[in-house]
Amino acid sequence: xxxxxxxxxxxxxxxxxxxxxxxxxxxxxxxxxxxxxxxxxxxxxxxxxxxxxxxxxxxxxxxxxxxxxxxxxxxxxxxxxxxxxxxxxxxxxxxxxxxxxxxxxxxxxxxxxxxxxxxxxxxxxxxxxxxxxxxxxxxxxxxxxxxxxxxxxxxxxxxxxxxxxxxxxxxxxxxxxxxxxxxxxxxxxxxxxxxxxxxxxxxxxxxxxxxxxxxxxxxxxxxxxxxxxxxxxxxxxxxxxxxxxxxxxxxxxxxxxxxxxxxxxxxxxxxxxxxxxxxxxxxxxxxxxxxxxxxxxxxxxxxxxxxxxxxxxxxxxxxxxxxxxxxxxxxxxxxxxxxxxxxxxxxxxxxxxxxxxxxxxxxxxxxxxxxxxxxxxxxxxxxxxxxxxxxxxxxxxxxxxxxxxxxxxxxxxxxxxxxx
Amino acid sequence: xxxxxxxxxxxxxxxxxxxxxxxxxxxxxxxxxxxxxxxxxxxxxxxxxxxxxxxxxxxxxxxxxxxxxxxxxxxxxxxxxxxxxxxxxxxxxxxxxxxxxxxxxxxxxxxxxxxxxxxxxxxxxxxxxxxxxxxxxxxxxxxxxxxxxxxxxxxxxxxxxxxxxxxxxxxxxxxxxxxxxxxxxxxxxxxxxxxxxxxxxxxxxxxxxxxxxxxxxxxxxxxxxxxxxxxxxxxxxxxxxxxxxxxxxxxxxxxxxxxxxxxxxxxxxxxxxxxxxxxxxxxxxxxxxxxxxxxxxxxxxxxxxxxxxxxxxxxxxxxxxxxxxxxxxxxxxxxxxxxxxxxxxxxxxxxxxxxxxxxxxxxxxxxxxxxxxxxxxxxxxxxxxxxxxxxxxxxxxxxxxxxxxxxxxxxxxxxxxxxx
Numbered sequence: 001x002x003x004x005x006x007x008x009x010x011x012x013x014x015x016x017x018x019x020x021x022x023x024x025x026x027x028x029x030x031x032x033x034x035x036x037x038x039x040x041x042x043x044x045x046x047x048x049x050x051x052x053x054x055x056x057x058x059x060x061x062x063x064x065x066x067x068x069x070x071x072x073x074x075x076x077x078x079x080x081x082x083x084x085x086x087x088x089x090x091x092x093x094x095x096x097x098x099x100x101x102x103x104x105x106x107x108x109x110x111x112x113x114x115x116x117x118x119x120x121x122x123x124x125x126x127x128x129x130x131x132x133x134x135x136x137x138x139x140x141x142x143x144x145x146x147x148x149x150x151x152x153x154x155x156x157x158x159x160x161x162x163x164x165x166x167x168x169x170x171x172x173x174x175x176x177x178x179x180x181x182x183x184x185x186x187x188x189x190x191x192x193x194x195x196x197x198x199x200x201x202x203x204x205x206x207x208x209x210x211x212x213x214x215x216x217x218x219x220x221x222x223x224x225x226x227x228x229x230x231x232x233x234x235x236x237x238x239x240x241x242x243x244x245x246x247x248x249x250x251x252x253x254x255x256x257x258x259x260x261x262x263x264x265x266x267x268x269x270x271x272x273x274x275x276x277x278x279x280x281x282x283x284x285x286x287x288x289x290x291x292x293x294x295x296x297x298x299x300x301x302x303x304x305x306x307x308x309x310x311x312x313x314x315x316x317x318x319x320x321x322x323x324x325x326x327x328x329x330x331x332x333x334x335x336x337x338x339x340x341x342x343x344x345x346x347x348x349x350x351x352x353x354x355x356x357x358x359x360x361x362x363x364x365x366x367x368x369x370x371x372x373x374x375x376x377x378x379x380x381x382x383x384x385x386x387x388x389x390x391x392x393x394x395x396x397x398x399x400x401x402x403x404x405x406x407x408x409x410x411x412x413x414x415x416x417x418x419x420x
Numbered sequence: 421x422x423x424x425x426x427x428x429x430x431x432x433x434x435x436x437x438x439x440x441x442x443x444x445x446x447x448x449x450x451x452x453x454x455x456x457x458x459x460x461x462x463x464x465x466x467x468x469x470x471x472x473x474x475x476x477x478x479x480x481x482x483x484x485x486x487x488x489x490x491x492x493x494x495x496x497x498x499x500x501x502x503x504x505x506x507x508x509x510x511x512x513x514x515x516x517x518x519x520x521x522x523x524x525x526x527x528x529x530x531x532x533x534x535x536x537x538x539x540x541x542x543x544x545x546x547x548x549x550x551x552x553x554x555x556x557x558x559x560x561x562x563x564x565x566x567x568x569x570x571x572x573x574x575x576x577x578x579x580x581x582x583x584x585x586x587x588x589x590x591x592x593x594x595x596x597x598x599x600x601x602x603x604x605x606x607x608x609x610x611x612x613x614x615x616x617x618x619x620x621x622x623x624x625x626x627x628x629x630x631x632x633x634x635x636x637x638x639x640x641x642x643x644x645x646x647x648x649x650x651x652x653x654x655x656x657x658x659x660x661x662x663x664x665x666x667x668x669x670x671x672x673x674x675x676x677x678x679x680x681x682x683x684x685x686x687x688x689x690x691x692x693x694x695x696x697x698x699x700x701x702x703x704x705x706x707x708x709x710x711x712x713x714x715x716x717x718x719x720x721x722x723x724x725x726x727x728x729x730x731x732x733x734x735x736x737x738x739x740x741x742x743x744x745x746x747x748x749x750x751x752x753x754x755x756x757x758x759x760x761x762x763x764x765x766x767x768x769x770x771x772x773x774x775x776x777x778x779x780x781x782x783x784x785x786x787x788x789x790x791x792x793x794x795x796x797x798x799x800x801x802x803x804x805x806x807x808x809x810x811x812x813x814x815x816x817x818x819x820x821x822x823x824x825x826x827x828x829x830x831x832x833x834x835x836x837x838x839x840x
Contacts, residue, residue, distance in 0.1 A: 021757065025781055098780070104802055110791060112801050115779070119813055202813050223643065223814050244836035251838035337441065359535070359831050360518070361445055371530060371834035380839070381532050381830065382524055393539055393622050394643050395815040398830045410801065410818045411779050414791035416664035418671035419800070 009193035013200025019176040020146035028095035035091035038169035052161035110414040118144030120202035130158035143405035153186030195220040229341035230260030237349035238271035252372035261376030312339040365398035429613035433620025439596040440566035448515035455511035458589035472581035530834040538564030540622035550578035563825035573606035615640040649761035650680030657769035658691035672792035681796030732759040785818035
C-alpha cells in the first residue's frame with residue numbers, strides 16, 4: 001500500500017518536473033490567458049463546484065467537526081467570487097519572469113547580468129481552506145512554476161473539483177495540464193514523500209498551524225519557505241506622539257486578533273508610561289482585551305494581571321495583551337531579542353535617531369516606525385499577491401509575493417573572450 | 421565524551437549568536453579596521469604562523485599523506501601574501517549592509533523598503549586549506565555576520581593560529597572577539613552538532629569535495645549554501661563563428677581541468693561538425709586531452725573513444741572531453757536537461773534568436789553566449805570576492821559574493837496610519 005503511494009507521488013513529481021520545463025518557457029500572454037480561463041470556468045461551473053464542496057461539508061458535519069473548521073471548508077458564493085477576483089488580479093499583474101538586473105560590463109568587455117526565472121516545482125501543503133488550491137495554483141503559474149498541491153483530506157472533493165478547473169485553464173492556454181497537480185490520496189505518506197523528494201521538488205510552502213509546519217520542517221529534505229511564530233511588539237519610545245502611540249497600539253492589537261502581525265506585547269518607555277498607559281488600558285479593557293503587565297504596569301493599571309515569562313514568550317492570537325515598562329530603548333530591544341520571534345516589530349517615536357537605531361538593531365523580518373504591526377501583509381506592502389509570510393532568514397523573509405517564487409540566474413554575453 | 425563536545429559546540433553557538441547581534445551594528449569603518457589589523461598581524465606574525473603550520477605539515481608527512489594534500493596544507497610565503505592581499509581587498513570593498521532597495525510609497529502614505537542586513541551566524545566547514553580560515557572569516561565579518569569555522573583536523577594548528585590573528589583584529593577594532601570562532605576539537609561529532617543547531621546557526625557553507633557535501637546535506641537541519649556537480653556544456657550552434665567556437669571550447673576545457681566551470685561535454689550542431697571537429701580535435705589531442713564521442717563524432721575524429729551514457733553524466737575534472745553531434749539546438753538543450761547538473765552552460769552562435777532561446781530555456785545557474793564556461797567565478801563576475809559557487813536554486817545561485825551572506829528585511833515608515 002505504502003509503496004503504491006510512494007510510486008504515485010514520485011510519478012507526480014516526475015510529471016511536475018517535466019511540466020516545469022515547459023512552464024519556464026510559457027509567455028506572459030499564455031499565463032494570463034490560463035488565469036482568465038480559470039476565472040471564467042469558476043463562474044460557469046459554480047454549481048458543480050458547490051455540489052462537490054457539499055460532499056466535503058456534509059462529511060465534516062457527520063464527523064461533527066468544529067464550526068470554525070466547517071466555515072473554512074465551505075465554498076460560499078462570496079468565497080468563489082473572491083477566487084475569481086484573485087485570478088483576474090494575478091492575470092493582470094506584471095510577469096516577474098525574464099526581468100534582467102545588475103547588468104554590468106566587465107573590464108574584458110563581457111556583459112554580466114542576472115535574469116529572474118522560475119524556481120521550478122513548488123509543493124504546497126495546506127489545511128482545510130479549498131480556496132488555497134486556486135490562490136496557490138495561480139501564483140505558481142504566474143511565476144512560471146509547476147505546482148503540486150496537497151490540501152486537507154476533509155476538502156478532497158472540493159480540491160479535486162478546483163484542480164479540474166485549473167487544468168482546464170492550462171489546457172485552454174496551451175500550457176501543460178500537469179503543471180498543477182492535486183494529490184488525490186488522503187494518505188499521510190504522500191506528504192512524507194512530497195517533502196523529501198529533492199529530485200523533483202524545489203521548495204515546499206506549508207500553510208497552516210504552527211504544529212503542522214514544525215512537524216514538516218523536522219522531516220523535510222526539500223527547502224521550505226515557512227511561517228512559524230508571530231510574537232510581535234510595539235515599543236512606545238519616550239519621544240512618541242502619545243495620541244498616535246495610543247492609536248497604533250490599539251490598532252496593532254485589535255485590528256484582528258488572529259493575524260500573525262497582531263501585537264502580543266506592548267513595551268512602554270518609563271518616561272511616558274504614566275501619561276499613556278492608564279487611558280490606553282481603559283481603551284483595551286472596554287474593547288474586551290485582557291491585560292497582563294510587569295509590576296510597574298500593574299502599579300499604573302490595577303486591572304492588569306501579573307505577567308510571567310510565559311506571557312512574554314506567547315503568541316496569544318486572541319484578546320490578551322502583555323505590557324512591560326522599560327527603562328530605555330536598549331532594554332526594549334533586549335526584550336525583543338530575548339522573547340520575540342523575529343516577525344514584525346514597531347517603534348513609536350518622533351526622534352529620528354531612535355527610529356534609526358530601532359530599525360538597524362531589531363533583527364526581525366519587518367521593522368516599522370510609527371505603524372501598527374498588523375500591516376504585516378503582502379497586499380499592504382504592495383506585492384499585489386501573497387503566498388504567505390516567511391519567518392526564514394534565507395531566500396524570502398517576511399511577506400512573500402511572486403518574487404519569492406522565482407530565483408536569479410546569471411546570464412553572460414561575450415564575443416569570444418577567453419580566460420588566460 | 422560526546423556530550424562534552426555537544427555542550428562545547430552549543431556554547432560556541434550561543435556565543436556566536438550573541439556576537440552576531442553586535443556584529444549587525446558594527447560600522448563599516450570598524451569592519452575595515454578589523455580586516456586591515458588582521459592583514460598587519462599576518463605580516464608581523466608570519467614566523468609564528470609558519471611554525472604552527474609546520475606542526476601540521478610534519479604530522480601529515482609522518483602519516484604519509486599524498487602530495488596534493490600536503491601542498492594544500494602548506495602555508496607558503498606566497499599563500500600568506502595572498503591572504504594579506506585578500507584581507508586588504510575585502511576591507512576596501514563597499515559594505516553591503518544597510519543598503520535600501522525597492523523603496524515605494526503606498527497609497528496610505530506609508531513608505532515600504534527593503535534593507536540589506538547580515539544573515540546572522542554562518543558555519544563554514546572546509547577541508548585541508550588553512551587559508552580558508554582567513555578568507556571565510558573576512559567575508560563573514562565584512563557582511564556583518566558571526567562565523568563558526570570548522571577546518572580539517574590535519575590543519576588544526578594552522579587554523580588555531582589564524583583564528584588568533586582574526587580575534588586580534590576584531591579586538592583592535594572594538595568588535596566582539598567571539599564573532600569568529602575556530603572549533604578546536606578534531607572530533608567529528610562537532611560537525612554533526614554544528615549542522616543541526618538551528619537555534620544558533622543560520623546557514624552552513626561547506627567547502628570541499630562532493631562526497632563531504634552530500635553527506636553533510638543529508639544530515640543537516642540548518643539551511644546550506646552548497647556546491648555539488650559542475651558538469652558543464654558548450655554548445656556550438658550552426659550559426660557559430662567557428663574560429664571563436666574553437667577558441668572558446670579549447671579554453672573552456674584547458675584553462676584549468678580541475679575547476680567546476682571546466683567544460684565536460686562539447687555539443688556540436690551537425691551542420692558545422694565536419695568543419696569544426698577534426699581540427700579542434702587535433703588541438704585537444706596535442707594538448708593531451710582524451711576524447712570520447714558519439715558515433716557521428718567518431719566518424720569525424722578517429723582517435724575518439726566511444727562515449728557511453730556514463731560519459732555524458734560525468735564531471736571529469738581532468739583531461740578528458742565527451743563530444744556529441746546534435747541535430748538541432750532543441751536536442752542540445754534536451755541533452756543538457758537530461759545530463760547536466762545545472763551549473764554553467766554556453767552557446768556559441770552569431771544568431772540572436774538562438775542565443776535568446778538558449779539563455780531562456782537552459783535551466784542552469786549561469787548561461788553564457790560566446791564565452792567559455794571556465795568564467796564561472798565570483799571575481800570574473802565582478803563580485804569582488806567569492807565564498808563559493810552555489811548549486812542551490814533558493815537564496816543564492818551561482819557564484820556567491822558578499823550579498824549571498826546577507827538577507828533583506830522590510831523597513832516601513834509611517835506617521836500613525838492604522839489598518840481599518
